Amino acid sequence: MVAPALILVILVTLWPVAQSFYNSLFDYRLNDPSRSDRFLSSNVDLENYANQYFYLSRDFETLAADAPDPEAADAVSEIQAGIEGYHNELLEMDGLSEQYEEVESMLASFTAIGDRTLKYAEVDNEWAESYKAFLTESSEELESFVTTADDEAFTTNAANVAGTLLMVENTVIESNFIGLKNYSRYLQDGRMWQSLYNTLIFTVVSVGAELILGLAIAILINRTFTGRGIVRASVLIPWAIPTAVAAMMWKFLYDGQTGIVSHYFEQFSLISDASVLLSTATGGMFSVIFADVWKTTPYMALLLLAGLQTIPQGLYEAAEVDGAGKWQQFWKVTLPLLKSAILVALLFRTLDAFRVFDLIFVLTGGGPANATESISIYAYITLFSQQNFGAGSVLSVIVFVSVAIISTLFIKFIGSDLFAGKTR
Amino acid sequence: MNKRAGIGFYIFLVVFVFFVMFPFIWVFLTSIKPPGEIFNNFNWFSSDPSVASYVNAWNNRPLGRYMLNSFMISSITTIIAIAFASVAAYALTRLPIRFKGLILGVILAASMFPQIAIISPIYNFITSVGLRNSYMGLVIPYITISLPLSIWILATFFQKIPWELEESAKLDGATPFQTFRKIIFPLAAPGVFTTGILVFIAAWNEYLFALTINTDDNWRTVPVGISLYQSQFNIPWGDISAATVIVTIPIVILVLIFQRRIVAGLTSGSVKE
Numbered sequence: 001m002v003a004p005a006l007i008l009v010i011l012v013t014l015w016p017v018a019q020s021f022y023n024s025l026f027d028y029r030l031n032d033p034s035r036s037d038r039f040l041s042s043n044v045d046l047e048n049y050a051n052q053y054f055y056l057s058r059d060f061e062t063l064a065a066d067a068p069d070p071e072a073a074d075a076v077s078e079i080q081a082g083i084e085g086y087h088n089e090l091l092e093m094d095g096l097s098e099q100y101e102e103v104e105s106m107l108a109s110f111t112a113i114g115d116r117t118l119k120y121a122e123v124d125n126e127w128a129e130s131y132k133a134f135l136t137e138s139s140e141e142l143e144s145f146v147t148t149a150d151d152e153a154f155t156t157n158a159a160n161v162a163g164t165l166l167m168v169e170n171t172v173i174e175s176n177f178i179g180l181k182n183y184s185r186y187l188q189d190g191r192m193w194q195s196l197y198n199t200l201i202f203t204v205v206s207v208g209a210e211l212i213l214g215l216a217i218a219i220l221i222n223r224t225f226t227g228r229g230i231v232r233a234s235v236l237i238p239w240a241i242p243t244a245v246a247a248m249m250w251k252f253l254y255d256g257q258t259g260i261v262s263h264y265f266e267q268f269s270l271i272s273d274a275s276v277l278l279s280t281a282t283g284g285m286f287s288v289i290f291a292d293v294w295k296t297t298p299y300m301a302l303l304l305l306a307g308l309q310t311i312p313q314g315l316y317e318a319a320e321v322d323g324a325g326k327w328q329q330f331w332k333v334t335l336p337l338l339k340s341a342i343l344v345a346l347l348f349r350t351l352d353a354f355r356v357f358d359l360i361f362v363l364t365g366g367g368p369a370n371a372t373e374s375i376s377i378y379a380y381i382t383l384f385s386q387q388n389f390g391a392g393s394v395l396s397v398i399v400f401v402s403v404a405i406i407s408t409l410f411i412k413f414i415g416s417d418l419f420a421g422k423t424r
Numbered sequence: 425m426n427k428r429a430g431i432g433f434y435i436f437l438v439v440f441v442f443f444v445m446f447p448f449i450w451v452f453l454t455s456i457k458p459p460g461e462i463f464n465n466f467n468w469f470s471s472d473p474s475v476a477s478y479v480n481a482w483n484n485r486p487l488g489r490y491m492l493n494s495f496m497i498s499s500i501t502t503i504i505a506i507a508f509a510s511v512a513a514y515a516l517t518r519l520p521i522r523f524k525g526l527i528l529g530v531i532l533a534a535s536m537f538p539q540i541a542i543i544s545p546i547y548n549f550i551t552s553v554g555l556r557n558s559y560m561g562l563v564i565p566y567i568t569i570s571l572p573l574s575i576w577i578l579a580t581f582f583q584k585i586p587w588e589l590e591e592s593a594k595l596d597g598a599t600p601f602q603t604f605r606k607i608i609f610p611l612a613a614p615g616v617f618t619t620g621i622l623v624f625i626a627a628w629n630e631y632l633f634a635l636t637i638n639t640d641d642n643w644r645t646v647p648v649g650i651s652l653y654q655s656q657f658n659i660p661w662g663d664i665s666a667a668t669v670i671v672t673i674p675i676v677i678l679v680l681i682f683q684r685r686i687v688a689g690l691t692s693g694s695v696k697e
Binding site for chain 1: 433434436437440441444445447448450451454462463466508509511512515516521527530531533534536537538539540541542543544545546547548549564565567568571572575625628629631632636646647648650651653659661664665668671672675676678679680683684686687690691
């Protein structure tokens with residue numbers, strides 16, 4: 001009965017993580033046709049190849065006919081023969097001639113090819129390498145005719161064919177498997193370390209502040225009073241609203257011109273100028289942390305309050321009888337008994353803070369000058385703004401590994417308490 | 425603790441609540457100012473309240489559509505997650521299954537997964553099956569968030585249901601599935617409902633997947649929609665304040681009605697009893 005849920009969980013989490021790791025081993029970019037997929041060995045993009053080859057064989061006929069001198073004509077026909085040779089070798093490869101015919105017939109009827117296995121044909125690595133070299137060379141040779149010859153029809157045509165050759169060259173795709181090179185690149189990348197450092201500062205400061213404030217609030221409101229409902233609701237609303245909406249609100253409050261918070265901060269001389277909060281590195285980091293503390297301290301207080309309410313009143317009475325002061329009671333009774341509740345709350349909050357994305361993305365966009373850029377934001381920008389899935393996956397894997405390390409450490413501290421009561 | 429609450433305590437409470445609510449208060453006050461007034465003074469109360477910002481917020485962007493999208497996506501996610509999770513949580517807490525600890529560990533780990541680590545494969549998958557800009561395109565990735573969360577919370581609730589009822593059902597010849605449907609589910613309904621609210625809120629608030637997968641304005645959800653009200657050249661704070669108020673109201677109502685349940689759900693996973 002657990003199976004369906006478990007399979008779903010594995011399918012939507014573990015599988016993608018494995019995929020992310022696999023992607024990170026390739027030079028994989030969505031915006032570059034020759035790298036838009038992961039190729040373990042050399043491939044030919046048959047759809048584009050067949051298309052370009054069709055124009056090429058047609059253009060060579062006229063090009064040879066237009067040649068101004070026999071030397072050029074020889075060179076042209078030599079190139080043509082070379083390409084035909086490679087082309088025939090391609091068709092001789094296992095099952096490729098049928099596949100090529102199918103692709104050609106689909107092209108003739110203007111059908112886009114969606115099926116990957118049809119579109120790409122795996123080819124011999126050496127063949128791909130020498131074909132690519134030949135195409136580049138031939139293209140250069142034709143280009144040299146363009147500058148030396150003065151027959152205009154010929155030069156235009158030659159330039160044209162030289163271009164087509166390069167496009168054919170692009171359809172022959174060498175493996176973009178680069179192993180751990182992406183990793184070594186990012187481990188030396190200053191921006192990566194900066195974003196990791198920012199994430200760490202953000203996590204440690206905001207979670208620390210939330211814990212202290214949350215604990216103080218929990219202890220203060222752990223008593224009977226009228227109006228509990230209002231307090232509880234007012235505490236839950238910041239937690240319940242979308243982080244992106246909260247970030248938008250704070251962006252307005254921090255704004256240099258219209259922001260009330262920056263206005264009051266300036267009035268009370270906490271900052272030199274109203275624009276400081278969003279336009280300087282420290283100001284930006286402060287703003288982000290402050291907004292996070294505002295949004296999640298109430299949640300922390302709630303978790304800790306629930307923990308406090310499980311401590312029997314009798315313990316405090318006994319401590320008082322023994323002559324312990326309030327401070328001593330806090331250190332000797334409250335904290336030890338609250339330890340597991342604190343650790344669990346810390347675990348959830350730390351992991352949440354470490355993967356922070358929406359708050360910073362909306363509030364500062366990672367700026368000014370990447371000063372508040374978290375590692376998740378850097379990964380997002382690499383993945384989706386630069387469309388570089390290989391490199392972006394490296395950053396995702398780094399986030400994943402960090403989260404795994406953090407949770408392992410916490411779970412060592414918490415031990416089996418986390419599962420207490422769930423597995424009898 | 426039953427300490428008596430004095431006057432100082434109430435003053436503290438008022439100040440505390442005021443600080444927590446301050447952003448909302450200010451955004452609300454801004455939203456009813458005439459748009460021109462926002463930029464030239466810091467007065468708390470406008471002398472000339474207007475609903476112009478609300479009209480703009482509603483007309484300049486498909487805010488109603490955003491809310492519908494969010495509502496549909498969150499509802500579908502909640503129903504799917506609860507359906508799978510209640511069965512799984514029941515089995516985990518009740519039936520003699522091996523490797524319970526390991527399974528719970530996997531589920532807990534999955535709930536802590538950083539979304540950024542799985543987004544690119546999920547994006548590729550959603551694109552390849554043609555689900556970009558659709559409800560299902562977001563419901564599928566939201567299962568990563570909602571399913572572990574709901575199994576975890578439901579397991580806590582199911583644990584509190586007395587075993588004896590099941591024993592007697594078994595004696596009367598009920599199959600495990602019948603026991604689940606006729607005995608456990610009615611008893612567990614409050615816990616299931618609470619879990620549903622939490623999953624719904626989590627799905628409603630999600631940003632990263634919504635931003636990358638549903639890029640068409642007609643398919644955006646509330647958080648993404650609100651964050652994109654600004655254009656490159658100006659930020660219409662009046663519209664944004666009004667839109668924020670509009671989208672916050674349903675959540676405030678939800679919280680006011682279900683606050684006890686929400687607190688019970690939030691604290692259930694973290695505190696031993």
